[in-house]
Amino acid sequence: MRNMWEKWLGISVCIMVWAEFSILLTSCSSSSDTKRAAPVATQEPVQEIAKADAPETPPVKTLEELVKEYGDLPLIDSHNHDASGSRYRIAEDSWKQYGVDRVVLFGDVSEFSAINTDEVSWKAYQAEPERIIPFTSGINLLDKSGLDMAKANLEKGYFGIGEIAAASTFSPVLSKVEWKTQNPMDGILPQLYELAAKYKVPFLLHIDPPNGAPIAKLEEALDKYPDTTIIFGHGNAYNSPENLDALLQKHPNLYVDFFAGFTAFNPESSNKLEDFVPVMKKFPDKFMLSTDAGYGLPGGETQAIEGMYRLIDALGDRKLAQKIAHDNLYGLISRQPATRTQVDRIKKSDSQTGKTRNYKNLSKVEAGLILSGKEK
Structure with missing residues (x-):
């Protein structure tokens, strides 16, 4: 009996040893397989190759870098409201810092308070006639007395009429002003167009929406008063390059004030600055740049100035850039005879x-x- 027990005990030990040896062999085999599988992960090298083949996105230039690159080009802000609240006194430091050489200055638009801001722009001009270009916008468009006011200001030496609220439905500000007209042929606007032609001054119009009936009336005005130079204020805002192209093809007396900051920074813009470059190259003598004093931009007027420089950069042509940034608007100013x-x-x-x-x-x-x- 004892011999049989010892025999079974020996067999059990052998079975246990064999079991442990089998587990050890399995573990070694698994470990070996794992080590062989590790190098198979080739996804990362593929990504590295793809990155190497893809073109690098150029870094976005800062405003300071843009000014350093293009600050030697003369620059006019063709639409600025800083006469309101005499804000121009604060803005002057930014103009000097960022190379804004001249500013078309006015304040409030098509309401009684604009008479006062016209006076502010005139005083600013008297102090700095080589920087300030005063326009008059304190004109009652619904009464003949507005014609006398406009004539008196042009005789005095103002260089243009505007901004004028010729049509406004959606602007939170100009849709509510007391002297706005319903369309660009309403009120005393026809007589003002004739006056502007007589004095050889440009006429800056606010028109919204920039399509439909208001634009049809703008075209009527352009056709009926071919000697009047009309500037379509912030003509790129809520508008397309195709629409501007169509207008400029038909009307040689039309210019476009381009509010670059809107297209560059306002999320409501459906276009990019580059989208407008082809039409600018097609009509190089018909565009000018403006800040609209930074209306609607989180960075205000400084960001609007940056927008002008970003447009200049997008043009990729310094000769064209000088036309749009300075020469086109200054040509309209310098050709005016003394009154x-x-x-x-x-x-x-x-x-x-x-x-x-x-x-x-x-x-x-x-x-x-x-x-x-x-x-x-």
């Missing part, structure tokens, strides 16, 4: 000093410098 009122004042002053000059060919720019005491 009779200005010439009479200069003659009176010269008679007291014994100075003589060619009064017949004086420009309004020259007359303004003389009368402000800034003549070189």
Whole structure:
């Protein structure tokens, strides 16, 4: 019996040893398989190759870098509301810092308070006639007295009429102003177009929406008053390059004020700056840049200035950029003759000093410098 028990005990031990040896062999085999499988993960190297083949996105230039690159180009802000609240006094530091050489300045639009902001822009012009270009917007468009006000201001030396609320349905501000018209042929606008042509001054219009009936009336005005230069204010806002192309093809007396900050930074814009470059190249003499004093932008006027520089960068052509940034608007300003009122004042002053000059060919720019005491 004892021998049989020892025999069974020996067999059990052998079975246990064999079982442990089998487990050990399985573990070694599994470990070996795991080590062989590890290098199969080739996804990461594939990604690295793809990254190497893909073109790198160029870094976004800062405003300071853009100014450094393009600050030598002359730049005019063709639409600025900083006469309101005399904000221009604060903005002047930014203009100097970011290379804004001249500013078309006015304030409130098509309401009684605009008469006061017109005076603010005039005083700013007298202090800095080489930087400020005053426009008049305090004109009652619904009464004939507005015609007398506009004529008096143009005789005084203002360089343009506007911004004028010729049509506004959706603007939170201009849809509510007291002197707005229903469309660009309403009120005394036809007589004002004739006055603008007589004085050779541009006429800056706000029109919203930028399609439908208001634009049909704009085209009527452009056709009926071909000698009047009309600037479509912030014509790119809520508008397409195709619409601007169609208008510019038909109307040689139309210019477009391009609010670059809207297209560059306002999330409501459905276009990019690059989308407008082809139409600008097609009509290089018909565009000008503006800030609209930063309306609707989180970064305000400074961001709007950045938008102008980003458009200049997107053009990829310094000669074209100078036209759009400066020459087109300044051409409309520099070609204006001095008014009779200005010439009479200069003659009176010269008679007291014994100075003589060619009064017949004086420009309004020259007359303004003389009368402000800034003549070189």
